[in-house]
Amino acid sequence: MTTKKLMRALAGEALPTPPIWMMRQAGRYLPEYKATRAEAGDFLSLCYTPDLAAEVTIQPIRRYGFDAAILFADILLIPDALGADLWFVTGEGPRLSTMSSQADFDRLKPADDLHDHLAPIYETIKILRRELPAETTLIGFAGAPWTVATYMIAGRGTPDQGPAHALKAENQALFNALMQRLTAATIAYLSQQIEAGAEVVKLFDSWAGSLQDDDFKRYVLQPTQEIIASLKARHPGTPVIAFPREAGDAYVGFAKATGADCVALDNSVSPEWAANHVQIDGCVQGNLASRHMVTGGAELVAETRRIVKAFANGPHIFNLGHGITPDADPANVQLMIDTARESAA
Numbered sequence: 001m002t003t004k005k006l007m008r009a010l011a012g013e014a015l016p017t018p019p020i021w022m023m024r025q026a027g028r029y030l031p032e033y034k035a036t037r038a039e040a041g042d043f044l045s046l047c048y049t050p051d052l053a054a055e056v057t058i059q060p061i062r063r064y065g066f067d068a069a070i071l072f073a074d075i076l077l078i079p080d081a082l083g084a085d086l087w088f089v090t091g092e093g094p095r096l097s098t099m100s101s102q103a104d105f106d107r108l109k110p111a112d113d114l115h116d117h118l119a120p121i122y123e124t125i126k127i128l129r130r131e132l133p134a135e136t137t138l139i140g141f142a143g144a145p146w147t148v149a150t151y152m153i154a155g156r157g158t159p160d161q162g163p164a165h166a167l168k169a170e171n172q173a174l175f176n177a178l179m180q181r182l183t184a185a186t187i188a189y190l191s192q193q194i195e196a197g198a199e200v201v202k203l204f205d206s207w208a209g210s211l212q213d214d215d216f217k218r219y220v221l222q223p224t225q226e227i228i229a230s231l232k233a234r235h236p237g238t239p240v241i242a243f244p245r246e247a248g249d250a251y252v253g254f255a256k257a258t259g260a261d262c263v264a265l266d267n268s269v270s271p272e273w274a275a276n277h278v279q280i281d282g283c284v285q286g287n288l289a290s291r292h293m294v295t296g297g298a299e300l301v302a303e304t305r306r307i308v309k310a311f312a313n314g315p316h317i318f319n320l321g322h323g324i325t326p327d328a329d330p331a332n333v334q335l336m337i338d339t340a341r342e343s344a345a
């Protein structure tokens, strides 16, 4: 029997106060992160240097005592391992070689050939399992195929995922081949993260909200279901958190349709609605707007209490609705944690 709070919530237990962690909890709002990042030189070197990646993973645990640590890495390491060039432009974000033709696709490596490239990530996980406090759960992660495909096709982040929608419309066979390659790579990657010691894995589908109806089923639900089924066959005891960001109404039934143990909610849905329509099927995670980490004060306290109260009758992991931003005040994170832990139902 596990006593780790996060694992108990994932197993379906309603706890007196929710376990807490935060998306992007290792990040530029923390001075200690900025120092280690400077030591590493650039973001990708930080991801691929196990000692430093483990160090930044642990920093928010040391400072705040979160109930979970999330592996420090990035969803774009899979395209990097597949052979798409990847670099980060400071102040702008990721850049990759674009993937728009059959010739581009043919240059990608097969999904079962990524182990050596990603070996440093598994090493980071091993270090973390030795160094994290006994009560802290280690979460591994990957991007979901649709979200990763949007970056690969465009070669960068896009406001509307236009290039990915265009390729899907113009060359569906190529688009489907890319989705299949990413699905297989994600299964292999997450499986190896679990073998290295990840206790939970999370799938980030940050751009799920730009697909609807049949496309949502085909490119969000179905690959998520396939990834979870394969992981469950190999690692039946490892819970999976799915984050179909901005899925809206499609959050309803998402856990049942995909086999996810927990559905992570963004802050576009109200916690009262989500308690009635999503938490009825099992554990949910979320969903405080990250702007409160910038603005703080009475509104942060009121919204944190509201979320804890709305989800108090079922399994809940407290989190933000999206990643914390670099302009956040570290003191507001402490205020959120103190408020959530005081707000017993």
Ligand code: CP3
Pocket (backbone or CB within 6 Å): 022, 023, 024, 025, 026, 027, 028, 037, 043, 070, 071, 072, 073, 074, 075, 076, 092, 093, 094, 141, 157, 204, 206, 323
């Ligand atoms: O949450 C964590 O603390 C763990 C590490 C983590 C990072 N990225 C580190 C990171 C995780 C889980 C991610 C996921 C990720 N990466 C997503 C999905 C979640 C989401 O936010 O929607 C996406 C879309 C990416 C791709 C990505 N990586 C972008 C678009 C950017 C640039 C934007 C930005 O915030 O700068 C990154 C860079 C990145 N990934 C940073 C961090 C800490 C900042 C890089 C830096 O230190 O300079």
